[in-house]
Amino acid sequence: MKYFINSTADYHRNDLNSLGWELTVCNSMEPLNSPCHQALTIPDSFGKHLYNFLNKIISFDEISSVLEIGGGLGYLMRDFLTLNPQMKAKMIDISPYLLNKQKETLRPLKADFELADILTVPLKYLSGFDLAILNENLGDMPVLIPEQDNDSYQPFADATEKLEHFNKKYNLSLGLNKDECINIGAMEIVEKLCLAGIKYIYLSEHSCEATVPGNIKPYVSFQSSGIPEMISLKGHKEFTVKFSYLQKIAEVLNYITRRGYFADFLPINFTNKVQTALRLTSPLNDEQEVIRQFFHDIYKYEYLILTKGDEK
Numbered sequence: 001m002k003y004f005i006n007s008t009a010d011y012h013r014n015d016l017n018s019l020g021w022e023l024t025v026c027n028s029m030e031p032l033n034s035p036c037h038q039a040l041t042i043p044d045s046f047g048k049h050l051y052n053f054l055n056k057i058i059s060f061d062e063i064s065s066v067l068e069i070g071g072g073l074g075y076l077m078r079d080f081l082t083l084n085p086q087m088k089a090k091m092i093d094i095s096p097y098l099l100n101k102q103k104e105t106l107r108p109l110k111a112d113f114e115l116a117d118i119l120t121v122p123l124k125y126l127s128g129f130d131l132a133i134l135n136e137n138l139g140d141m142p143v144l145i146p147e148q149d150n151d152s153y154q155p156f157a158d159a160t161e162k163l164e165h166f167n168k169k170y171n172l173s174l175g176l177n178k179d180e181c182i183n184i185g186a187m188e189i190v191e192k193l194c195l196a197g198i199k200y201i202y203l204s205e206h207s208c209e210a211t212v213p214g215n216i217k218p219y220v221s222f223q224s225s226g227i228p229e230m231i232s233l234k235g236h237k238e239f240t241v242k243f244s245y246l247q248k249i250a251e252v253l254n255y256i257t258r259r260g261y262f263a264d265f266l267p268i269n270f271t272n273k274v275q276t277a278l279r280l281t282s283p284l285n286d287e288q289e290v291i292r293q294f295f296h297d298i299y300k301y302e303y304l305i306l307t308k309g310d311e312k
């Protein structure tokens with residue numbers, strides 16, 4: 001099959017000058033007066049909630065160097081370094097605009113910065129880190145698009161070779177479904193981080209396999225097609241991520257995996273106000289709209305925590 005490629009690299013390098021157009025869950029929880037906090041039992045920032053959750057699963061005492069790829073405005077790492085000042089961070093980002101924002105946010109803390117596309121960073125460079133963090137950014141990585149009628153994508157010559165590699169090594173069946181877009185960049189990154197032997201890896205993104213648990217179905221509904229879905233944003237297109245493939249790659253490479261949705265570590269508070277916002281067919285004000293979007297996101301976003309097998 002002939003494949004085309006969706007790449008966001010040019011957009012991130014040259015055009016991005018705000019993250020306001022694609023508000024991440026992390027950023028939406030940042031303002032102290034964010035309506036998202038009304039939906040939580042503990043109104044902390046995203047980074048604090050995530051750190052406290054990871055702290056129960058991984059042993060932060062063993063972690064001295066942490067790598068964050070695609071750290072956006074730097075809020076998550078600000079929280080990690082504040083809660084654990086013994087750690088030193090490396091921030092790698094493809095966007096000069098966002099890397100500068102990270103420098104401002106992390107100015108008083110222990111962090112280095114590098115402008116780079118993670119897909120081009122050599123594997124050996126990654127092997128010294130104890131923990132790698134990729135929050136809400138795997139959907140930005142290159143995606144293979146099966147044959148198209150329009151000319152909005154560039155043809156991609158090496159697709160067959162790459163798909164054969166993943167199918168053979170990880171027992172996948174990429175390319176069998178002629179309608180399936182493939183998160184090739186996300187798969188290459190997971191493979192690279194695992195081969196680099198990083199002890200702990202945390203990944204998250206909107207998932208094409210997420211399902212809403214039964215008790216939440218009266219409040220939140222969305223369809224997940226099981227194959228990466230396109231999301232059109234300002235200046236670029238992203239895709240939801242097929243986490244089962246990433247999980248399989250990590251498992252073959254001897255990692256123990258734990259998978260779930262953001263609601264696992266963002267403890268929700270069903271106040272009357274929150275329930276009213278969720279039950280309406282359409283929101284009556286901005287606050288209700290934010291709460292509804294937040295609920296949608298905390299079930300649509302999945303995380304994957306990878307722990308190197310021989311460490312436990």
Ligand SMILES: C[S@@+](CC[C@H](N)C(=O)[O-])C[C@H]1O[C@@H](n2cnc3c(N)ncnc32)[C@H](O)[C@@H]1O
Nearest residue numbers: 024026070071072093094095117118135136137
């Ligand atoms: C949607 S933002 C997420 C930001 C942040 N992690 C958060 O949760 O708010 C995507 C981030 O990934 C970065 N990024 C996208 N493609 C990248 C690549 N190939 N290499 C490194 N960083 C990349 C972007 O510049 C941006 O910082």
